[in-house]
Amino acid sequence: MDGTASVHLTLAVCDYEHVREIAQGLVRADGITLTPLIFPSIEEITFRFTKSLEWDVSELSFGKYISLASQGSAPMVAIPVFPSRVHRHSAIYVRGDRGIRTANDLEGRAVGIPEWAQTAGIYVRGFLAEEAGVDLTKIRWLQAGVNEPGRAEKVELKLPAGIRYEPRPDTSLSAMLASGEVDAVISARAPTAFAPGGPVVRLYPNYRAEEERFFRKTGIFPIMHLMTMRRTVFEQHPWIAMNLFKMFEEAKRRCFNRLRDFTCARIPLPWAAAIADEIAAGYGPDPYPYGIEESRPTIEAFCRYAHDQGVTHRRMAVDDLFPPEVRATARV
Structure with a gap:
């Protein structure tokens, strides 16, 4: 980015190890100045953001987002960053x-x-x-x-x-x-x-x-939450979507490097590094993928589940959920 003034955004997200360096200001997005708001649980974030859009960038329940998107009434745009993935x-x-x-x-x-x-x-x-x-x-x-x-x-x-x-x-x-x-x-x-x-x-x-x-x-690794931003912010600055995506990817990469470090106990669990390697053996080199193609089987299944259960008002396709700006990443 050039030397123009950065865009100031507020960010609401839960307290995750893989976003810690974003909260600390050690990992930044080009052209963006963030004020992070760290919450202990998703319930308050989802309630306040769906009700009042209190911040610019927000973690959000995937179920709430896909329902709003299916009704054509979503005042937010999603980024394929999935801070919480949990088998259920x-x-x-x-x-x-x-x-x-x-x-x-x-x-x-x-x-x-x-x-x-x-x-x-x-x-x-x-x-x-x-x-x-x-x-x-x-x-x-x-x-x-x-x-x-x-x-x-x-x-x-x-x-x-x-x-x-x-x-x-x-x-x-x-x-x-x-x-x-x-x-x-x-x-x-x-x-x-x-x-x-x-x-x-x-x-x-x-x-x-x-x-x-x-x-x-x-091949389904359930996505619980994704990152979203206010639609008005995205429409004014569409470039911030990919810059935020890259920021979250870098924070996650650093997190996994810490987990795999045998030098000292990065988290207070025995064999944490060995467990991380064991999981990577089953899930691939990135066991916690962001991005659309990396998670397409999971997102397709969720679209189907949500439609069959009446959470969505029409059958959503994967590409209906994310803007074109974040549907692919640059490769070198």
Whole structure:
């Protein structure tokens, strides 16, 4: 970039190791001056950004973004930077006294969800339907806050025929799970009713093995959140999208270099460097890819899941989600 004045942007993102150097100002984007706002969890970021667009660049739930984009009402533009990717077979909590041993045992049951459009739930229902053959219309879905009452959907849904969905603002998923009003909960955040020695257990106790099997079969590494920016900012300065992408890539590269450093303990876990190499052996040289082509199977599956479940109002294609400026990167 030349010596012209930089564009000042505010950035809201969770506290991740792979964005740490951005927050510290050690990794910068050309032509951009950032004021980073670091949050402990995604819920507040998503609530405030979808409601009021309080900052220029924001981490956002993939489920919320794809729903808004499908309605033609998204006041934000996405960048293919995915700060949170998490396999979600671990996110199904069941009462151990209800005879639920397999995914198909969820049929005929009451299942709690924090939001129908929560990204984790979209993936879980997707693999339940496609991989396990679960009929989602045979489940009674109760929507409530995970550990507090009053949570509501943040986007307009277009639920398929046959889906039985009931908001319960008066209670929480944890309370309903503890009382037995629901038989299971699907949630990214663990309900407080899930405690050692208690009646609530995971449907997949050995969830890592299930997730590894799922990844080997499908190539899907679930994207939970992506980075977005206010549409008005992007339209005024379209070049900032790729510059931000490059900034996040560099911060992630430095993070993996730290994780693979045997010189000292960069994170307080034994064999962290060996674990990083082990994961890279299964996932490739970049086990946590940004960019569209690197994640196309995952994004295509999410578009399909979201449409089939009525989170989106029309079937979205991968390229519908990102502007042309970030659909490819320069190679040397």
